[in-house]
Amino acid sequence: MSNIVAVVGRPNVGKSTFFNRMIQRREAIIDAESGVTRDRHYGKSEWNGKEFSLIDTGGYVENSDDVFQNEIDKQVHLAIEEADAIVFLVDVKDGLTAMDEDVAQLLRRSKKPVFLVVNKVDSSKNIQDAMEFYALGLGEYYNISAINGSGTGELLDDLVKAL
Ligand code: GDP
Ligand code: MG
Secondary structure (H helix, E strand, O other): OOOEEEEEOOOOOOHHHHHHHHOOEEEEEOOOOOOOOOOOEEEEEEEOOEEEEEEEOOOOOOOOOOOOHHHHHHHHHHHHHHOOEEEEEEEOOOOOOHHHHHHHHHHHOOOOOEEEEEEOOOOHHHHHHHHHHHHHOOOOEEEOOOOOOOOHHHHHHHHHHOO
């Protein structure tokens, strides 16, 4: 595989929603090994004539309180190793969390291009709130709504340029 884009972030930020919106065909779903890690979903997509593979890294059991930071960290390390670019999703509705800061710390050390993406910006009312994510030290970010698709075109324009 080449042109691999990994989607990382803590549970419930909208990784799977984003993944499902992006992909045109889904590839093998790697099953959970231990019920906690590894069931990463792969999909193929294309933008401006460039094909890429997308990995939804939400392998841990989501919507449970037992998601340990180190499960997320493992996925981030894998993404840094394997991906050509990383989409780091955060959630404007929850705001900046300690888990986001942890992920950002790992990503700042990565040499791969990282796209900080503030999700759930469903309306212009949320734009102001997104500014707190500058504190992650990852520079500029993209505001998107994975649910209604807004902002995803601009993100994809830049993302495929980095591949
Ligand atoms: P994941 O755990 O990171 O994979 O997150 P999911 O994709 O499962 O989404 C978690 C919740 O956030 C679900 O209830 C989604 O419907 C919701 N969600 C995802 N994207 C958006 C968005 O752009 N706006 C809003 N309002 N909710 C969203
Ligand atoms: Mg998910």
